[in-house]
Amino acid sequence: MTLQRKFATLSLLLGLTPLLAGCFGVAAVGMGSGALMLADRRPSEIYIADEATEVRGNTRINEKFGDRVHINLTSYDRTVLLTGEVPDSTAKAEAEKIVAALPGVKATVNELQISGLSSLGSRSNDGYITSKVKARFVDHNKFPANLVKVVTEGGVTYLIGMVTRSEAEAAVDIARTTGGVLRVVRVFEVISDDDARRLDNRPISAAPATGK
Numbered sequence: 001m002t003l004q005r006k007f008a009t010l011s012l013l014l015g016l017t018p019l020l021a022g023c024f025g026v027a028a029v030g031m032g033s034g035a036l037m038l039a040d041r042r043p044s045e046i047y048i049a050d051e052a053t054e055v056r057g058n059t060r061i062n063e064k065f066g067d068r069v070h071i072n073l074t075s076y077d078r079t080v081l082l083t084g085e086v087p088d089s090t091a092k093a094e095a096e097k098i099v100a101a102l103p104g105v106k107a108t109v110n111e112l113q114i115s116g117l118s119s120l121g122s123r124s125n126d127g128y129i130t131s132k133v134k135a136r137f138v139d140h141n142k143f144p145a146n147l148v149k150v151v152t153e154g155g156v157t158y159l160i161g162m163v164t165r166s167e168a169e170a171a172v173d174i175a176r177t178t179g180g181v182l183r184v185v186r187v188f189e190v191i192s193d194d195d196a197r198r199l200d201n202r203p204i205s206a207a208p209a210t211g212k
Contacts, residue, residue, distance in 0.1 A: 039144065040146065041191075041196070041199040050076055050077065051075075053080060054073050058073055060102075064095075064098060068086075069087070070123075071084040071085075074160060077189055078104050078107070079106060079109065081158060081160060082095060082108065083151055083158065084112055113153075126155070129152045132178050134150055136178055137171065150175070155181065158187055160188065162189045164192070168186065
């Protein structure tokens, strides 16, 4: 099954999830998680580990700093991106240390800014920019939109994913020409075209359902 067909399956399953949830509850949520893995280039165990890292990391950062910081944590293929605001360099270093010590994390990208906390209005605007970038990925149809995660902080848009060089260039070009984007930062894992084809054509059985 090609990635395009997997993405179509994903869209169908996600569309059905709200209907199924009313009848089957947790089972429907599990189906949604399994469908997401079908359209992802990461091995299923890494996909699950990345989600677990985000939960653990956010919990430990909240325990350490409380509301003194605004930190977003995004994990992809065991590389963790930190964005947001912290009051000083000590907090910035401590946050990275906490994340680096999490099980399975192989690298960190610390983009935390030393400044006052962003306003709710600023965060809402960042969310809107992220939505616009994702929508333009779909509209341009140069690569499956689910391949690239998008995070925006203070108008700076971070692009994360396992992509080929041409996919990376297309994603950057679309993002940088999106209204409101001040700068684009690549956090890509660039793979060869051959590797991309191999990953995109994995059989469904290579991505088993999760009970997470």
